[in-house]
Amino acid sequence: MKKPAPRKKTAGPKAKTVRKPSPKSRTAKTTARAAKVAPSSKAAPALPGFDLKSLHRHAEDKRGSFESLLRQWVEIPSVSMDPDKKPDVDLMADAAARTLREFGWDAKVLPTRGHPMVFGRRHVSDSCPTITIYNHLDVQPGGAKEEWKTEPFVFTQQGDTYYGRGTTDDKGPALSALFGASYALEHGAQVNVNFLWELEEEIGSPNFEAGIKAAASELKTDLVLVSDTIWISRKRPAAPAGLRGLQCFRITLETGLAERHSGLTGGAARNPLTELCDLIGKMVDGKTGEVKIPGFYKDWKKPTKQELADFAASGFTVKNFMEAHAFKSLRSKDALDVMTRIWAKPTFEVHGIAGGYQGPGVKTAVPPRGEAKLSMRLVPRMEPEKTLALVRAFVKKHLPDAVIHAENGLRPYEGTTTGPLADLVRSSMNFAFGRPPVFVREGGSIGAVKTMEDVLSAPVIFLGLSLPEHGYHAPNENYDWAQAKGGLAAFAKLFHEAASLPRGAAKAALAAKKGR
Numbered sequence: 001m002k003k004p005a006p007r008k009k010t011a012g013p014k015a016k017t018v019r020k021p022s023p024k025s026r027t028a029k030t031t032a033r034a035a036k037v038a039p040s041s042k043a044a045p046a047l048p049g050f051d052l053k054s055l056h057r058h059a060e061d062k063r064g065s066f067e068s069l070l071r072q073w074v075e076i077p078s079v080s081m082d083p084d085k086k087p088d089v090d091l092m093a094d095a096a097a098r099t100l101r102e103f104g105w106d107a108k109v110l111p112t113r114g115h116p117m118v119f120g121r122r123h124v125s126d127s128c129p130t131i132t133i134y135n136h137l138d139v140q141p142g143g144a145k146e147e148w149k150t151e152p153f154v155f156t157q158q159g160d161t162y163y164g165r166g167t168t169d170d171k172g173p174a175l176s177a178l179f180g181a182s183y184a185l186e187h188g189a190q191v192n193v194n195f196l197w198e199l200e201e202e203i204g205s206p207n208f209e210a211g212i213k214a215a216a217s218e219l220k221t222d223l224v225l226v227s228d229t230i231w232i233s234r235k236r237p238a239a240p241a242g243l244r245g246l247q248c249f250r251i252t253l254e255t256g257l258a259e260r261h262s263g264l265t266g267g268a269a270r271n272p273l274t275e276l277c278d279l280i281g282k283m284v285d286g287k288t289g290e291v292k293i294p295g296f297y298k299d300w301k302k303p304t305k306q307e308l309a310d311f312a313a314s315g316f317t318v319k320n321f322m323e324a325h326a327f328k329s330l331r332s333k334d335a336l337d338v339m340t341r342i343w344a345k346p347t348f349e350v351h352g353i354a355g356g357y358q359g360p361g362v363k364t365a366v367p368p369r370g371e372a373k374l375s376m377r378l379v380p381r382m383e384p385e386k387t388l389a390l391v392r393a394f395v396k397k398h399l400p401d402a403v404i405h406a407e408n409g410l411r412p413y414e415g416t417t418t419g420p421l422a423d424l425v426r427s428s429m430n431f432a433f434g435r436p437p438v439f440v441r442e443g444g445s446i447g448a449v450k451t452m453e454d455v456l457s458a459p460v461i462f463l464g465l466s467l468p469e470h471g472y473h474a475p476n477e478n479y480d481w482a483q484a485k486g487g488l489a490a491f492a493k494l495f496h497e498a499a500s501l502p503r504g505a506a507k508a509a510l511a512a513k514k515g516r
């Protein structure tokens with residue numbers, strides 16, 4: 001049952017003038033701005049209320065309601081990785097579904113084998129395109145309390161900044177999208193807007209694929225819009241056009257049953273830690289990070305000239321990067337090289353080596369076994385299974401009695417920077433923030449993205465609102481009103497313009513991707 005959406009307090013007269021455009025009127029009118037940014041796509045019909053002034057006035061009217069919802073949500077510690085917080089994760093799902101209903105969506109909590117998902121549907125017409133917005137409402141643990149200036153799960157407002165775990169990752173952006181979508185639909189945007197909110201993103205989405213497969217018929221959509229990414233600098237909007245994938249694995253080696261005196265056996269005894277170090281040294285150049293496994297780079301799609309130009313215009317600096325992550329030195333001092341390394345190149349990382357004596361001083365024993373904890377970040381066109389097969393073959397050749405224990409891989413995502421879908425992101429961000437976004441890549445992985453593209457057969461685009469200073473996963477995580485307000489406008493504009501996407505644009509984008 002669809003409940004009536006909440007009425008705006010102050011915008012009565014404007015709301016009355018809203019009229020839904022007839023299909024015929026949705027054609028050739030062109031707004032100057034859209035034409036400037038996206039010359040190839042037809043502009044949206046000029047509905048009243050989709051100018052920046054009206055949207056900003058609406059945002060200011062709704063600010064109290066936005067802040068009170070963000071407070072409620074942040075104060076539910078929906079930490080998906082903590083089994084003790086399971087009731088809070090469930091509470092979060094119920095609260096989110098309730099909020100969706102209050103805004104006029106049909107909403108339900110979809111159970112999975114792990115934490116649930118929340119799905120909200122608002123249907124305007126069968127002839128309209130359907131867009132599904134993805135966010136996640138689970139959060140990282142609060143972390144070291146002494147590093148927080150406020151309590152992680154107490155929403156604290158200081159001026160225009162909102163502190164608390166989950167404010168920027170990803171509850172604040174989820175609410176910005178909801179307020180923007182609600183405005184767009186109240187003002188006649190001709191799109192069906194669905195929400196899909198996950199509660200297991202921070203633990204690698206273990207049940208997401210099964211969950212959306214089970215509900216696939218309800219979740220049918222033309223396009224998916226993900227809002228869970230970070231700009232490079234506040235000065236310039238950024239949208240990712242690719243995400244790295246991930247393959248974690250351990251290599252273990254056992255050469256004996258117990259540790260033995262190195263004076264009695266050393267020299268003849270095989271040392272599993274030394275052999276693992278030797279193997280790792282054969283796989284990766286520790287200084288440069290260059291991977292030496294044959295075929296590793298074969299499927300790597302290097303960034304194009306245009307992508308590199310966008311990277312260069314993103315506002316990234318080596319100095320800020322080093323400060324943000326407290327580095328003393330880096331493998332490279334060149335900004336473009338650093339960006340390429342963190343966004344567009346695969347990695348081979350050693351996360352830990354375990355085994356042998358770990359207490360104070362040195363114990364002269366030869367350990368019987370050792371373990372290396374490793375991962376590879378993968379970039380578009382690299383498949384986790386295929387890359388892992390290269391590693392297996394390499395290990396088999398160089399250290400045949402070592403054993404590989406692989407975890408589930410996350411596939412990289414290759415987005416797009418051209419065509420009507422990219423133009424939609426460009427024009428809505430340009431409208432709301434005064435500058436078109438640069439298309440960059442994300443070095444991290446959102447497993448759900450590739451899963452949604454495959455299971456829902458829909459292309460995925462991104463409209464992220466977080467900033468580096470918002471502190472993803474860090475102490476003093478925060479979100480701010482400027483991003484919330486701009487985000488509301490960007491989302492509203494995007495839904496308005498999505499109505500005039502050429503028929504079949506989403507399918508064509510997907511087909512073009514498969515064909516390349």
Ligand SMILES: [Zn+2]
Binds near residue numbers: 170
């Ligand atoms: Zn996130």
